[in-house]
Amino acid sequence: MVFARRSAIYMLLVALLALFLSPFGWLAVTALKDASELRVLPIHWWPHDPNPDNFAGALTTFDYLGYARNSLTIATLYAVLVTLASAWAGFGFARLNAPGKRAIFGVLMSTMMMPTIITLIPTYLMFSKLHLVNTYMPWVLWGLCGAPYLIFLFRQFFSNMPKELEEAAIVDGCGTFRIFLRIFLPQSWPVIATSMILSFSWTWGDYIGPALFLDDAHTTLAVKLAGGYVNAHGEPMPNLVASGAVMYVVPVLVLFLIMQRGFVSGIATSGLK
């Protein structure tokens, strides 16, 4: 009975896995195909003559590594700043009380509901007057303020931590800043990991931000890739698009696989067990 049930779950999971991973497979297959293999019928499910030159082509059609460096700089800068700032604010909303808290929290929630673009274009006009367009300052400023979604995530996590942890520390004479830094922050490393991964991949993957705020010289890989690789007739070249996309996506997947230890199982562990 138990064996039959487990086998059924296994088969279901394996089938789902095949379904979910097949797009990666097609991306890899297309990335290795020679241009002559792209428009044939019946379709080639496997590259008959794998052509690794596509990757070189994808790297040199435009300054791929230069744009990757831009993406990496922005994403790292933002991820570190926004995670610390969000944990900081999330702790305040979860564990501290003061007049006006309800109102401020209400504002935070409605900010989370804000269509990002509603502020993005006026912000663009504002930043261009301040000469901050085509610099990474917008990402620094956004990072330092924390992101509502991440603040909410930290707030949820900190709210669920037992009150005893805090009370013991207060009895010991621990100040609020130290309670945050020594007790709550170390406990929240699964949320920190989540926040880092989320904010890094948002920024690495963000399209509309850099498309608005950065010109062609400063923009990110996402913007450059989205236009794709087109030939002299303006038609996209699928094999170059695929190899460019592989090199863009794989670092994110590798980063996730390295950092996911404890990320999945530890996301909701609380202080007392």
Add this chain to the structure above:
Amino acid sequence: MSSGQLLKDSARVVPSPSSGAAARPRRKRLSLRQRRQGAFYAFTGPWVLGFLGLTAYPLGYALWLSFTNSDGLSNRSRFVGLANYREVFTDPDTLASLGRTAVFTGITVPLSILAGLILAVLVNQPIRARGLFRTLLYLPAVVPPVGAALTFKLIFDRDSGAANGVLDLLGINGISWLTDPYARWVLIVLTMWGVGNVMIVSLAGLQDIPRELLEAARVDGASSFQSFTRITLPLLSPVIFFQVVTGIIATLQSFAPLLIALNPTPAGVTSVPQSNYFYMIDVFAQFFANGRYGYASAMLWVLFAIIILVTLLLFKISKSAVFYSVEPESAKNKPRTIGDA
């Protein structure tokens, strides 16, 4: 923190009230509550400042723009009152794009939450290699939007895509997937590919449910279906609610169709097929193709109002449907024991 460090901290901190009392008597009267109030403002202050400068100010600017006929460039814009708003509510194209977005939201949000919950339950079963299953099912959700969009453009490419390859095996002629009326299905499939996000949050919620509760239920003779509906779902409802709210908000403002369009640039919005012409695509078109900053700002404010209304409605419903097991303010009244449950 090591116990030695903890002891050292206590030794340094404990005598301080008496010495502080001698030097600064007022400091002593600052109660714990007052100090923690000050700390609240210190902790939330940076965000409040950022909100004022980077959200409230731009938002007010957009509101001002929405009452003008500004094109964002020239200084010749003038006040037009509510004309832009009147146009939003009467223009058939704008209303159609809003309806299209609502339908897409109504399909993908419940579908994602249901599928994500099923996946979470599956990968929470006590089976071998479940960590691997979790990781690999979540993997697509990590793929950046542009990468995912490019991948699906390749799969659904008319000439070289796998989708038409499968149809060819079945003896069916190829379809132009990325054009009307099929583009909407490509977008739904693309959205569902990232369902791992929902799975991982639901899974975290599942793991937060005390195992003792489920064991007690089993001892009392509850079936696994009963303990799922009576224990797991109520305890999971805050997590599900959180995902409904954020899912709807994110989908209503989605501009994902732009990324699978023929020409995925802000100026290329006109290449988005009709069936994927969402409200936000219309906003982009008004901003970048037509240069109607005033009208587009009004559209944004209308969307903002809709989102606020929907969210308020959801929170109202949630009062009866969502079960919060631990509330920090009233923790004393609700001991976290299961002894007499």
